[in-house]
Amino acid sequence: MEPSLARTAELGVGAFAGVEAARFTMPAFRKQVLAEYSLSPSLLKYAEEQTAVSLAAVLRAIRNFGLTDQAFTDWGVVSGPRFLGREFLTRYLDKFHRQGPLAASPLITPYLSLHAVSGTISLALQSHGPNLGVGGSAGNVQEALLAGLTMQQEHALPGVWVTASEWDPEPIPDDTGQQPEPVCRAVALALTPDAVNGISLNLRLSVNGNHQDCPPSTVADLAEFLAARQGKWSCLVGGQGCLELTTTAAAPSSRAA
Amino acid sequence: MGAATPLGNTYETVADNLLDGRSGVREVTWFDVSRHPSKIVAPIQTVPVPSPWGEEEFRRLDPVVQALLWCATQALRDAGWWERRQEIRLGIVLGIGGEWLRGWELDLERGGKKIRDPSADHRSIPDFLRASLGLTGPVATVGAACASANYALAQARRWLTLGLADVCLAGACTMDATRVCLASFGNLGALSKRNHEPKAASRPFDKDRDGFVMGEGGAIFILEPAESARRRGARAYAEIAGFGASSDAAHMVIPSTDPRPAAHAMRIALGNAAVNPDEIDYINAHATSTPLGDSAETRALHLVLGDAVGKVPVSSTKSMTGHLLSGAAAVEALFCLIAMERQAVPPTINLDNPDPECDLCHVPHHARPQPIRIAVSNSFGFGGSNTCIVLRKVA
Numbered sequence: 001m002e003p004s005l006a007r008t009a010e011l012g013v014g015a016f017a018g019v020e021a022a023r024f025t026m027p028a029f030r031k032q033v034l035a036e037y038s039l040s041p042s043l044l045k046y047a048e049e050q051t052a053v054s055l056a057a058v059l060r061a062i063r064n065f066g067l068t069d070q071a072f073t074d075w076g077v078v079s080g081p082r083f084l085g086r087e088f089l090t091r092y093l094d095k096f097h098r099q100g101p102l103a104a105s106p107l108i109t110p111y112l113s114l115h116a117v118s119g120t121i122s123l124a125l126q127s128h129g130p131n132l133g134v135g136g137s138a139g140n141v142q143e144a145l146l147a148g149l150t151m152q153q154e155h156a157l158p159g160v161w162v163t164a165s166e167w168d169p170e171p172i173p174d175d176t177g178q179q180p181e182p183v184c185r186a187v188a189l190a191l192t193p194d195a196v197n198g199i200s201l202n203l204r205l206s207v208n209g210n211h212q213d214c215p216p217s218t219v220a221d222l223a224e225f226l227a228a229r230q231g232k233w234s235c236l237v238g239g240q241g242c243l244e245l246t247t248t249a250a251a252p253s254s255r256a257a
Numbered sequence: 258m259g260a261a262t263p264l265g266n267t268y269e270t271v272a273d274n275l276l277d278g279r280s281g282v283r284e285v286t287w288f289d290v291s292r293h294p295s296k297i298v299a300p301i302q303t304v305p306v307p308s309p310w311g312e313e314e315f316r317r318l319d320p321v322v323q324a325l326l327w328c329a330t331q332a333l334r335d336a337g338w339w340e341r342r343q344e345i346r347l348g349i350v351l352g353i354g355g356e357w358l359r360g361w362e363l364d365l366e367r368g369g370k371k372i373r374d375p376s377a378d379h380r381s382i383p384d385f386l387r388a389s390l391g392l393t394g395p396v397a398t399v400g401a402a403c404a405s406a407n408y409a410l411a412q413a414r415r416w417l418t419l420g421l422a423d424v425c426l427a428g429a430c431t432m433d434a435t436r437v438c439l440a441s442f443g444n445l446g447a448l449s450k451r452n453h454e455p456k457a458a459s460r461p462f463d464k465d466r467d468g469f470v471m472g473e474g475g476a477i478f479i480l481e482p483a484e485s486a487r488r489r490g491a492r493a494y495a496e497i498a499g500f501g502a503s504s505d506a507a508h509m510v511i512p513s514t515d516p517r518p519a520a521h522a523m524r525i526a527l528g529n530a531a532v533n534p535d536e537i538d539y540i541n542a543h544a545t546s547t548p549l550g551d552s553a554e555t556r557a558l559h560l561v562l563g564d565a566v567g568k569v570p571v572s573s574t575k576s577m578t579g580h581l582l583s584g585a586a587a588v589e590a591l592f593c594l595i596a597m598e599r600q601a602v603p604p605t606i607n608l609d610n611p612d613p614e615c616d617l618c619h620v621p622h623h624a625r626p627q628p629i630r631i632a633v634s635n636s637f638g639f640g641g642s643n644t645c646i647v648l649r650k651v652a
Contacts, residue, residue, distance in 0.1 A: 007420050046509075077504075083378060089358055090372050093365055096437055101292045104440035109433075109582075110510045110639045113354040114400025119640025122504040128518055130502035131640060132408055133400035136356055137381045143397050150415045154500070155525070170375035207420045238395030239346045239421045 259331025430475025499530025
């Protein structure tokens with residue numbers, strides 16, 4: 001095992017995007033994403049909403065940053081959903097308790113477990129690098145960014161797509177209209193070994209113990225920073241570590257998230 | 258290390274049962290399976306209550322948390338860090354693919370309503386463990402289905418390199434053989450229906466295999482930089498010498514018919530460890546006992562091993578433990594450590610008629626004594642994940 005000497009690690013951000021869709025628009029949203037990017041209809045047939053929105057964020061980042069001709073064959077994918085599958089599972093459990101084991105959906109583990117988002121993105125992009133789900137609850141944003149950075153360093157990949165997703169507010173199954181209409185939101189970032197010309201956005205992990213405690217970040221926070229790209233965005237990752245997204249110059253307006 | 262497996266909850270018990278070729282599979286009697294396609298599971302035995310928890314307090318915890326706390330406290334004590342665990346930045350990386358799905362199902366069974374109340378879900382299992390053990394390092398949950406634990410070990414190793422933690426608890430545990438999950442995998446057509454012969458049901462590489470058997474349990478390891486372990490005079494079971502991962506990008510559920518992505522993961526791991534195929538002393542195969550998966554892995558092993566395929570011993574310990582899903586790679590890494598310590602290759606039990614499409618150097622029925630310095634463990638999963646870890650015996 002290598003000695004623990006490094007105290008900082010830094011990657012460039014080669015593309016990014018944020019996407020959101022209201023719950024009542026999701027069926028149309030799925031169709032639109034598949035049609036807009038000429039994807040097979042089977043790709044999202046069983047996918048949970050956070051999977052669909054996360055994939056859409058990656059595809060939008062690719063389009064916005066002019067990467068449509070680039071192959072992502074050797075890239076990795078890291079996805080951090082938050083409470084994936086609550087609504088689907090509520091319905092399935094009700095059905096199971098009414099109708100018994102033969103009614104149990106075979107789709108639960110493949111499409112609602114932590115790997116489901118990254119696996120679908122890897123399939124859509126035909127990426128043969130590693131794909132990994134992380135987080136799953138509060139803390140999904142920092143876990144996804146940290147795992148993306150870790151994956152790039154571990155495998156020396158040409159790039160890693162990192163997504164984080166959440167519902168805001170999280171849908172309450174069987175809600176009778178007492179909460180605001182939930183929005184499913186995702187951000188996608190392309191982490192690359194080097195800084196990227198014209199974007200000037202970097203992700204840095206520093207370990208020095210001088211960081212103040214703060215609550216877990218949300219996808220909304222990160223999306224807001226990416227849209228404005230002013231100053232820096234940071235979150236703690238434990239172990240006296242802090243992740244920072246810093247920008248040194250405004251990106252061209254045509255490349256807005 | 259610490260373990261809770263279908264073959265026992267302590268290193269010595271697990272090692273004895275593993276090398277004796279005992280099966281942990283049995284009929285499910287703790288819930289009604291009369292309408293389930295598959296009625297057999299390899300469960301863990303009730304884990305002991307670790308000090309300083311009291312019996313009543315400990316048994317109130319979710320069973321998977323009980324198993325993980327048992328594994329973690331065992332591992333910390335085994336490594337000599339228990340008393341000093343709060344003096345260092347001790348991180349936790351756990352492979353858990355369906356933490357919330359399983360938690361919601363069990364809560365609902367007990368009359369709870371967490372699944373319908375998002376405000377009731379706060380702390381992840383690794384967060385709970387950190388607080389319960391009084392640790393201060395970073396925590397993470399990683400999920401790559403049945404390959405999760407290999408990713409956990411790799412991420413923890415990288416955290417040490419990045420200086421994010423001084424020491425890491427890394428591993429995985431699964432207790433997914435629930436009413437719903439057993440039915441769900443059964444309806445997927447993935448499970449063995451050899452319900453009348455539980456101990457013969459998991460038969461990787463055998464011509465008559467008909468699906469996997471769900472297993473439960475896991476293992477946790479203490480990962481520490483080699484130099485630090487040497488300075489402390491700690492016993493090191495092995496070095497994580499290499500890790501490789503890839504994706505099929507072919508299908509979310511079905512293993513790819515193209516062996517190259519899985520072979521690529523193995524080659525990366527061997528390259529990372531600077532190990533040639535003919536230097537491998539033992540391969541713990543992913544082989545789950547499904548018709549498609551076992552032959553696909555065989556083709557990948559042929560690609561990677563080349564001429565060495567006829568002499569590198571391969572076994573699938575899932576023949577004894579069933580398939581532990583997210584926990585599989587952790588328990589199989591432990592089995593590799595046992596193979597190194599006991600200098601014996603664990604067997605593939607129930608391998609009565611090897612499938613000609615699975616032509617490997619099998620170790621059927623009985624353990625094979627031989628020197629083992631380099632062990633390789635494959636783990637593949639839904640989402641097209643392929644992982645491989647290389648473990649090297651520490652002199």
